[in-house]
Amino acid sequence: MTATSTAVGIAGAVRSGERSARSVVEEHLAVIAARDAELHACNHVMVDDALATADAVDAAVARGEDAGPLAGVPVVLKDNLCTRGVPTTCSSRILDGWRPPYTATVVERLLLAGGIPVAKANLDEFAMGSSTENSAFGPTRNPHDTSRVPGGSSGGSAAAVAAGYAPLALGSDTGGSIRQPAALCGVVGVKPTYGRVSRFGLVAFASSLDQIGPLATTVDDAALLLEAIWGPDAMDSTAIPSQPEALGGDTDIAGMRIGIVEELTDVEGIAPEVKAAVERAAAGLDAAGARVERVSVPSCAYGLSAYYLIAPAEASSNLARYDGVRYGLRVDAADVAEMNAKTRDAGFGAEVKRRIMLGTYALSAGYYDAYYGQAQKVRTLIIRDFAQAYERFDVLLSPTSPTEAFPLGAKTADPLAMYLSDVCTIPTNLAGHSAMSVPFGTGAEGLPVGVQVLAPAQGESVMFRVARAVEGIVA
Amino acid sequence: MTSSNVYEAVIGLEVHVELATTTKLFCGCANEFGAEPNTHVCPVCLGLPGSLPVLNRRVVDFALRLGEALHFDVPPSSIFHRKNYFYPDMPKDYQVSQYDAPICVDGWLEVDGDRIGIERAHMEEDTGKTTHVGGGGRIHDAAHSLVDYNRAGVPLMEIVSRPHIRSAEQARDYVGELRAVLEAIGVSDVKMEEGSMRVDANLSLREVGSEILGTKVEVKNMNSLRSLGRAIDHEIARQARMLDAGERVLQETRHWDEAAGVTHGMRSKEGSSDYRYFPEPDLVPVAPTQQMRDAARAAVPELPAAKRARLVEEWGISESDARVLVESAALARYAEAAVLAGALGKDVANWCLGEVLAHCNEHGLSAEVLPLAPDGLAELVGLVADGTLSRNLAKEVLRECLTRPVRPRQLVEERGLAQVSDEGELAALVDEVLGANAAAVQEWRDGDDKARKRKRGFLMGEVMKASKGKGNPQVLNRLLDDRLR
Numbered sequence: 018m019t020a021t022s023t024a025v026g027i028a029g030a031v032r033s034g035e036r037s038a039r040s041v042v043e044e045h046l047a048v049i050a051a052r053d054a055e056l057h058a059c060n061h062v063m064v065d066d067a068l069a070t071a072d073a074v075d076a077a078v079a080r081g082e083d084a085g086p087l088a089g090v091p092v093v094l095k096d097n098l099c100t101r102g103v104p105t106t107c108s109s110r111i112l113d114g115w116r117p118p119y120t121a122t123v124v125e126r127l128l129l130a131g132g133i134p135v136a137k138a139n140l141d142e143f144a145m146g147s148s149t150e151n152s153a154f155g156p157t158r159n160p161h162d163t164s165r166v167p168g169g170s171s172g173g174s175a176a177a178v179a180a181g182y183a184p185l186a187l188g189s190d191t192g193g194s195i196r197q198p199a200a201l202c203g204v205v206g207v208k209p210t211y212g213r214v215s216r217f218g219l220v221a222f223a224s225s226l227d228q229i230g231p232l233a234t235t236v237d238d239a240a241l242l243l244e245a246i247w248g249p250d251a252m253d254s255t256a257i258p259s260q261p262e263a264l265g266g267d268t269d270i271a272g273m274r275i276g277i278v279e280e281l282t283d284v285e286g287i288a289p290e291v292k293a294a295v296e297r298a299a300a301g302l303d304a305a306g307a308r309v310e311r312v313s314v315p316s317c318a319y320g321l322s323a324y325y326l327i328a329p330a331e332a333s334s335n336l337a338r339y340d341g342v343r344y345g346l347r348v349d350a351a352d353v354a355e356m357n358a359k360t361r362d363a364g365f366g367a368e369v370k371r372r373i374m375l376g377t378y379a380l381s382a383g384y385y386d387a388y389y390g391q392a393q394k395v396r397t398l399i400i401r402d403f404a405q406a407y408e409r410f411d412v413l414l415s416p417t418s419p420t421e422a423f424p425l426g427a428k429t430a431d432p433l434a435m436y437l438s439d440v441c442t443i444p445t446n447l448a449g450h451s452a453m454s455v456p457f458g459t460g461a462e463g464l465p466v467g468v469q470v471l472a473p474a475q476g477e478s479v480m481f482r483v484a485r486a487v488e489g490i491v492a
Numbered sequence: 493m494t495s496s497n498v499y500e501a502v503i504g505l506e507v508h509v510e511l512a513t514t515t516k517l518f519c520g521c522a523n524e525f526g527a528e529p530n531t532h533v534c535p536v537c538l539g540l541p542g543s544l545p546v547l548n549r550r551v552v553d554f555a556l557r558l559g560e561a562l563h564f565d566v567p568p569s570s571i572f573h574r575k576n577y578f579y580p581d582m583p584k585d586y587q588v589s590q591y592d593a594p595i596c597v598d599g600w601l602e603v604d605g606d607r608i609g610i611e612r613a614h615m616e617e618d619t620g621k622t623t624h625v626g627g628g629g630r631i632h633d634a635a636h637s638l639v640d641y642n643r644a645g646v647p648l649m650e651i652v653s654r655p656h657i658r659s660a661e662q663a664r665d666y667v668g669e670l671r672a673v674l675e676a677i678g679v680s681d682v683k684m685e686e687g688s689m690r691v692d693a694n695l696s697l698r699e700v701g702s703e704i705l706g707t708k709v710e711v712k713n714m715n716s717l718r719s720l721g722r723a724i725d726h727e728i729a730r731q732a733r734m735l736d737a738g739e740r741v742l743q744e745t746r747h748w749d750e751a752a753g754v755t756h757g758m759r760s761k762e763g764s765s766d767y768r769y770f771p772e773p774d775l776v777p778v779a780p781t782q783q784m785r786d787a788a789r790a791a792v793p794e795l796p797a798a799k800r801a802r803l804v805e806e807w808g809i810s811e812s813d814a815r816v817l818v819e820s821a822a823l824a825r826y827a828e829a830a831v832l833a834g835a836l837g838k839d840v841a842n843w844c845l846g847e848v849l850a851h852c853n854e855h856g857l858s859a860e861v862l863p864l865a866p867d868g869l870a871e872l873v874g875l876v877a878d879g880t881l882s883r884n885l886a887k888e889v890l891r892e893c894l895t896r897p898v899r900p901r902q903l904v905e906e907r908g909l910a911q912v913s914d915e916g917e918l919a920a921l922v923d924e925v926l927g928a929n930a931a932a933v934q935e936w937r938d939g940d941d942k943a944r945k946r947k948r949g950f951l952m953g954e955v956m957k958a959s960k961g962k963g964n965p966q967v968l969n970r971l972l973d974d975r976l977r
Contacts (some may be wrong), residue, residue, distance in 0.1 A: 097542075098542075099541065099542040105541070105542075107541070112541070115541075117535075117540065117541070117542065118535060118540070119535050119540075119543075121542060216544060217542070217543070217544050218542040218543075219542055220541040220542045221541075221542070221774075223773075224773035224774050225773035251546065252544060252546060253544050253546075254544065254545065254546050254547065254774065254775050254776050255544075255773070255774065255775075255776060330770060331770075331773060333576075333768075334574050334576050334586050334768070334770070337576060337578065337584065337585035337586055338539050338541070338583065338584045338585050340578060340580070340585055342580045342639070343538065343583065344540070353580055353637070354578070357578055377768065380576070380768035380769075380770055381766055381768060382766045382768075385768075385770075389770060
């Protein structure tokens with residue numbers, strides 16, 4: 018990355034008056050205009066809003082004011098973040114025509130920091146998917162190979178950053194939806210600790226797992242965006258009420274204890290060159306003074322099963338409100354119940370319907386204990402097992418995605434194969450911990466591979482330190 | 493009915509009360525009845541995508557106060573659940589409520605010497621209000637329906653009694669006492685007619701002496717204490733008739749039809765009621781601090797039962813008068829303030845239960861907003877006590893003082909209403925009246941006891957009339973007796 022293309026570089030240049038925010042935004046809008054017909058990373062490009070915001074930043078600089086740490090930096094927003102007056106679709110027909118009357122806390126904060134939202138990014142419908150092929154508006158393509166998926170569900174955000182639409186993007190991560198597409202598109206993606214970033218204005222998929230986080234081309238850029246958006250929020254009861262400690266710029270990992278999670282690395286389904294990348298990263302960290310060992314976190318093996326009960330259960334409730342009564346799509350019918358049913362049938366795609374049905378079943382009388390209740394117990398076990406691992410290790414390491422980016426259509430007919438794309442990322446969400454994906458070379462097919470750095474709850478500082486070290490190792 | 497000796501009713505009541513907080517349960521919208529439709533709404537109470545609930549601390553304070561007043565246990569922490577079902581007046585198509593971990597558990601309320609157990613009280617959000625347009629105003633034949641979400645998210649407490657109630661009368665007494673408690677602790681307006689207090693009854697019959705419960709029927713839509721009593725009596729009779737005829741009572745929800753005086757089975761909802769409860773992930777557990785608990789305890793005033801006992805003792809009024817007085821917390825406060833201003837309790841109670849209560853009821857007013865301040869009532873009581881004002885004229889004075897801002901003494905002076913006790917003045921008046929009614933006097937002299945009594949009453953009335961109501965009745969009586977000897 019050149020200094021002028023990173024968020025850190027752009028913000029510095031805009032703050033000093035060396036570059037105008039308007040020129041930065043125009044330059045990035047031009048990239049979007051040139052490439053998005055092919056990639057389809059965006060549902061909506063906010064041309065007028067972005068230029069107006071840029072002019073406001075330039076005016077602040079001209080007045081000698083502090084234009085903020087993200088001054089003039091274009092940011093792509095996943096299209097499940099509410100933006101006042103701007104269509105927010107979740108890539109679903111059911112939100113047809115809906116323009117939120119309010120703006121998500123994270124978007125308010127990045128605006129306050131001088132950041133400039135430039136586009137709403139494509140996603141798997143309601144963030145349910147791992148390839149962005151579940152979008153009602155068509156799939157996003159991977160900028161590294163347009164015959165392949167960008168991962169998902171924040172595939173639009175990851176592709177946008179990889180293609181240079183913006184140095185930064187916001188995504189949401191319920192089971193890996195930031196980290197997995199980041200890995201497949203060769204960018205940095207961060208899932209912060211649950212509650213570290215306000216969810217107010219994030220259209221809910223699974224409330225106890227959803228977390229907003231940054232995607233960026235560098236670890237420092239990701240840190241810059243995270244620090245702009247995180248912290249307590251009176252509008253979100255689940256937001257952690259204390260102020261987070263600053264991430265700092267440390268890269269020293271001497272003496273640090275790092276564990277490679279066996280259950281996420283040494284198992285069937287992990288591509289050999291993906292595993293090899295983790296080993297090379299580990300060797301590099303070892304060379305930098307860290308002590309790297311294998312560690313077992315046994316209950317991780319049950320993460321996927323538990324996740325596919327808890328997430329659909331919460332989703333079945335969260336998505337009930339799309340009933341045609343108040344906003345979005347309505348298919349008229351003779352009575353209310355039929356109108357509800359027809360609207361939902363026409364408005365939701367196949368994967369969303371599948372998960373609503375799964376979740377409804379899991380919560381049903383007589384099945385609750387066997388499914389939802391049992392899954393919550395697994396969650397408790399995962400938290401316990403991680404806690405034991407973190408007694409011995411500062412951070413953990415694993416692949417982010419089991420494979421490189423796969424071709425479009427390769428897994429759409431097989432939901433289970435698709436679900437396995439998130440096998441390495443899901444345990445972090447269940448535990449409420451933090452984790453991030455750092456690009457680390459390429460795999461057998463010449464496509465990006467990501468290494469996942471996992472840390473305990475509120476362990477972002479040490480996680481970023483190790484991520485910077487991984488970034489510095491020549492893959 | 494023959495069966496009334498055979499069966500015993502087993503009744504439990506679910507009481508929903510809207511809490512009188514300034515704002516709603518999970519957002520900052522005004523909690524106000526009667527505003528233009530859909531004017532007290534925001535992304536949160538409309539359940540817009542991406543919105544999140546934040547618990548109103550005041551609601552917890554009110555719940556804790558209720559916990560104190562009804563002898564509940566308040567566990568260290570309670571949680572909210574989601575109750576999932578589709579209904580257009582529910583913005584999220586789930587209701588945020590408390591389920592198996594409510595804030596208040598295991599309380600009781602004493603009603604006429606019986607301790608009625610209360611299983612739980614929990615916090616939940618109210619729904620919006622649907623109006624069906626066209627047809628008979630019912631959903632099935634309506635042309636369309638309009639939804640007002642002003643009420644959506646208004647805080648409710650649901651108070652669930654144990655099945656300890658045995659009759660319609662006891663049910664009414666329980667709800668009446670509960671209403672008095674809720675009003676006294678200041679957590680609700682408790683207006684059944686406006687829907688800020690709603691009562692559902694669960695009712696079954698069993699043979700007297702049996703420990704086995706019968707099939708339970710839930711009765712809804714009673715909007716006054718009177719209709720609650722009627723509905724229960726009707727339902728007891730209906731079930732008794734069925735049991736007598738050897739029929740089985742169906743477990744169902746029935747709707748009370750006030751006009752027809754009967755209950756109707758409600759059309760059962762499709763797919764029955766699997767609410768798929770699960771813990772609300774958007775909220776954190778409610779863990780009241782010791783400080784909050786202490787504040788709640790301090791905020792509970794003297795409760796109605798204690799107040800009644802005290803008024804009977806201190807003012808020498810009857811148990812039933814005390815009950816009526818204390819039923820309205822505002823009226824009780826009014827009376828107590830008048831006593832504090834120096835008037836005798838028994839007199840104050842009489843006026844409050846007579847003219848003041850009648851005036852409040854007639855105009856739908858709370859005693860708090862009367863133009864006559866409590867010390868004004870005390871002034872009136874004083875004027876009667878010291879003989880300045882007759883009881884009859886005092887009534888007139890009070891009526892006027894309740895409608896416009898004027899003090900009793902001022903009115904008495906303006907109108908020259910002060911009572912006349914001067915014997916000479918009154919004696920002349922009596923002589924004049926007797927002279928003008930010689931025939932009646934003669935009839936009194938010739939009549940038997942009964943006729944004498946009648947004629948004496950007539951003459952006393954004429955004398956009082958001649959004094960324009962101002963003559964001291966004691967003096968007039970004595971003077972009249974002297975002359976009729």
